[in-house]
Amino acid sequence: MSPCARRLAAFKTAWYEYDRDGDVLEIIFQPDEATGAVELTESIILRFAWETSEPLSLSIISFSRLLQANPYGEVHFQLLTDEWPDEARDKIWKMLQMAPLAEFLKLSGYAPAHEHQIIPMATIRQPDLMPQAA
Amino acid sequence: MRKWFVHDSDGREIYLTEEQWEHIKIRHRELRNHLDEVLNTVRRGKRRQQPQDPQAFVYRLRCVTLRPPFSGIQDGLV
Numbered sequence: 001m002s003p004c005a006r007r008l009a010a011f012k013t014a015w016y017e018y019d020r021d022g023d024v025l026e027i028i029f030q031p032d033e034a035t036g037a038v039e040l041t042e043s044i045i046l047r048f049a050w051e052t053s054e055p056l057s058l059s060i061i062s063f064s065r066l067l068q069a070n071p072y073g074e075v076h077f078q079l080l081t082d083e084w085p086d087e088a089r090d091k092i093w094k095m096l097q098m099a100p101l102a103e104f105l106k107l108s109g110y111a112p113a114h115e116h117q118i119i120p121m122a123t124i125r126q127p128d129l130m131p132q133a134a
Numbered sequence: 135m136r137k138w139f140v141h142d143s144d145g146r147e148i149y150l151t152e153e154q155w156e157h158i159k160i161r162h163r164e165l166r167n168h169l170d171e172v173l174n175t176v177r178r179g180k181r182r183q184q185p186q187d188p189q190a191f192v193y194r195l196r197c198v199t200l201r202p203p204f205s206g207i208q209d210g211l212v
Contacts, residue, residue: 017161019154023190026161033164039192043184047162057161062187 008100025063029100030056041077053091055101076121140173148176171197175207
């Protein structure tokens with residue numbers, strides 16, 4: 001695992017650590033102990049501080065495969081909102097809409113044909129991610 | 135290099151390397167005293183196959199020894 005740093009907005013820094021064997025990219029925002037974690041999507045895990053609603057890290061599993069090109073453009077991954085604990089849902093939405101998470105994940109909605117419900121999705125902001133892992 | 139070997143509920147052999155455990159102890163400090171629970175998550179946890187990589191899985195298990203309100207361990211493994 002080879003760490004590297006990236007400067008974020010608001011004078012903050014994120015550290016990347018890519019496990020090539022496991023194909024897992026970790027983006028670390030703060031080194032604190034987590035008191036909460038949730039699967040944002042099937043492949044993205046968020047660790048956070050419950051009391052302050054501060055994101056601590058993102059783990060992206062099968063990272064290189066998630067970034068593989070496809071003929072339709074950006075790939076949108078379904079957010080697993082139904083699986084988030086009720087008491088954590090508001091915290092997670094707020095974190096997703098703000099820096100630093102918003103610098104790595106872009107929110108969107110998918111409207112399936114013949115459905116009234118909008119399905120929440122997220123796209124990985126590829127240009128911001130570590131080139132050595134792609 | 136030291137490795138810990140466990141089998142998941144379907145008999146798959148999974149290992150954790152010392153390098154990976156050192157990473158967890160530094161970057162996931164809340165788990166640094168929970169090696170047994172991390173391995174137990176693979177042994178007994180629910181498994182979710184990764185849609186983009188059929189060889190990769192996430193294991194989840196409720197863990198009562200983590201500091202509340204934390205309530206579970208998630209291991210991402212290939």
